[in-house]
Amino acid sequence: MGEMEEERTSQAGQLFENFVQATTCKGTLQAFSVLCRQLELNPSDHRGFYSSLKAAITYWKAKGLWGKLDKRASHKEYSKGKACVDTRCLIIGGGPCGFRTAIELALLGAKVVVIEKRDTFSRNNVLHLWPYTIQDLRDLGAKKFYGKFCAGSIDHISIRQLQLMLLKIALIVGVEVHVNVEFAKLLEPPEDQGTDGPGWRVAVRPADHPISDYEFDVIIGADGRRSTLDGFKRKEFRGKLAIAITANFVNRNTTAEAKVEEISGVAFIFNQKFFLELKEETGVVKRSSCMTETKSVFFKNLILNDYIETERLLASDNVYQEALLSYAREAADFGTNYQLPSLDYAINHYGQPDVAMFDFTCMYASENAALVREKSGHQLLVALVGDSLLEPFWPMGTGCARGFLAAFDTAWMIKGWAQGKGPLDLLSERESIYRLLPQTTAENISKNFEQYTIDPATRYPNLNSTCVRPHQVRHLYINGEQD
Numbered sequence: 302m303g304e305m306e307e308e309r310t311s312q313a314g315q316l317f318e319n320f321v322q323a324t325t326c327k328g329t330l331q332a333f334s335v336l337c338r339q340l341e342l343n344p345s346d347h348r349g350f351y352s353s354l355k356a357a358i359t360y361w362k363a364k365g366l367w368g369k370l371d372k373r374a375s376h377k378e379y380s381k382g383k384a385c386v387d388t389r390c391l392i393i394g395g396g397p398c399g400f401r402t403a404i405e406l407a408l409l410g411a412k413v414v415v416i417e418k419r420d421t422f423s424r425n426n427v428l429h430l431w432p433y434t435i436q437d438l439r440d441l442g443a444k445k446f447y448g449k450f451c452a453g454s455i456d457h458i459s460i461r462q463l464q465l466m467l468l469k470i471a472l473i474v475g476v477e478v479h480v481n482v483e484f485a486k487l488l489e490p491p492e493d494q495g496t497d498g499p500g501w502r503v504a505v506r507p508a509d510h511p512i513s514d515y516e517f518d519v520i521i522g523a524d525g526r527r528s529t530l531d532g533f534k535r536k537e538f539r540g541k542l543a544i545a546i547t548a549n550f551v552n553r554n555t556t557a558e559a560k561v562e563e564i565s566g567v568a569f570i571f572n573q574k575f576f577l578e579l580k581e582e583t584g585v586v587k588r589s590s591c592m593t594e595t596k597s598v599f600f601k602n603l604i605l606n607d608y609i610e611t612e613r614l615l616a617s618d619n620v621y622q623e624a625l626l627s628y629a630r631e632a633a634d635f636g637t638n639y640q641l642p643s644l645d646y647a648i649n650h651y652g653q654p655d656v657a658m659f660d661f662t663c664m665y666a667s668e669n670a671a672l673v674r675e676k677s678g679h680q681l682l683v684a685l686v687g688d689s690l691l692e693p694f695w696p697m698g699t700g701c702a703r704g705f706l707a708a709f710d711t712a713w714m715i716k717g718w719a720q721g722k723g724p725l726d727l728l729s730e731r732e733s734i735y736r737l738l739p740q741t742t743a744e745n746i747s748k749n750f751e752q753y754t755i756d757p758a759t760r761y762p763n764l765n766s767t768c769v770r771p772h773q774v775r776h777l778y779i780n781g782e783q784d
């Protein structure tokens with residue numbers, strides 16, 4: 302290698318390293334844009350982008366990552382990135398499940414756009430990962446982006462870190478990401494122009510953003526539990542009152558912190574001993590993470606009025622913030638055997654100590670996973686993933702695990718769509734697979750993680766993809782002309 306060439310390789314390597322090591326959403330997007338500009342790479346060439354980037358970044362540190370991504374991209378289901386070449390997909394929401402879906406669709410060769418209404422990733426709360434999600438993320442190069450990934454004895458990662466790593470992978474595989482863009486509503490194709498006129502588009506905030514000119518074949522709602530996409534009925538599961546307290550403290554990387562044993566989120570229903578000891582020790586029942594208890598004992602010190610509606614019950618003006626802070630601190634002290642001399646609260650994006658109480662007494666699930674709309678000869682496949690599809694039960698770590706399964710199932714459906722499968726066959730297959738999702742646990746899915754692909758048969762041992770029949774999903778094929 303000549304001196305000039307060596308210099309170029311090392312400069313390109315440094316630009317890539319800045320991108321890989323960026324610690325914020327904005328920083329990542331900025332480092333990515335500098336990288337593309339300096340190396341004259343065109344990020345809107347979604348099909349050729351990954352190969353051009355790989356050709357430009359030849360330094361040794363990137364090789365491991367290319368090896369992993371190449372291996373993933375070689376799954377036969379992607380048909381060498383040609384399975385969905387003419388499919389234009391919009392994903393609403395840059396949470397873990399939105400990005401995970403985006404990566405799969407990009408590997409299928411689709412044009413993928415993600416819109417995210419915020420430009421910061423600030424959720425410090427940790428997600429418990431199932432063994433397959435760890436393997437999945439490792440295979441996407443998680444350790445290259447976040448060296449500490451699952452390094453401790455507990456398999457978890459903060460939502461923020463997970464979003465950041467998936468954003469980077471999505472950009473590498475050619476996904477177009479726009480932050481500070483909020484989905485407002487779906488726009489039907491104009492009636493008078495038929496198939497020659499524009500197809501399905503979206504209204505966003507800010508209204509003049511270039512995204513409002515894009516046309517899409519597929520729209521995916523990954524905007525979290527308060528999904529904004531029309532057409533999906535929600536059903537509610539109501540359980541016994543279940544409240545979680547989450548608290549995040551600053552990690553100063555001290556010896557004491559390194560020594561302290563990691564324990565997972567603790568739930569009263571799963572770990573009553575912890576709470577009984579905590580109660581004995583401190584005289585009151587406190588909760589350090591996710592837990593349920595009789596309301597009266599717990600709330601008397603924390604809550605002003607014992608309202609029936611949990612929203613009012615947990616509203617900030619009904620909670621003694623100081624008491625909540627000291628409760629959570631004491632629980633953390635207890636949980637760490639009083640081995641941490643200084644427990645300082647991390648600050649959340651409102652500038653407040655990062656302690657929060659959540660209610661998951663009621664959990665929502667969408668009745669259906671997908672639907673097809675047709676108007677003026679233009680068809681649109683609409684689907685939900687992640688919390689928008691099925692709200693998680695945090696103590697079991699189902700959010701991310703079931704969220705990723707749904708991401709793969711959705712990608713499988715979109716592959717079928719691109720191959721010309723009829724709407725009713727497609728939707729009935731999707732609904733059949735969706736029926737399995739709420740029952741999945743870390744134990745009952747296939748253990749052969751190495752074999753996992755977007756093909757549901759590789760993941761669900763008792764798959765029956767025809768249990769819902771096409772005539773049962775007619776209502777999910779919404780033809781605007783017939784309206």
Ligand code: FAD
Binds near residue numbers: 417
């Ligand atoms: P989310 O992570 O909720 O992402 C949705 C994204 O969509 C967000 O980035 C949001 O800004 C964006 N968005 C919303 N509306 C729009 C719109 N109109 N246009 C564009 N973008 C939009 N799970 C646990 O297991 N343990 C926890 O401790 C825990 N803590 C949580 C704390 C909070 C505050 C929240 C919201 C969730 C928490 N969860 C927790 C749930 C967990 O985060 C999710 O299961 C997981 O992140 C997967 O979710 P997702 O990608 O489907 O949605």
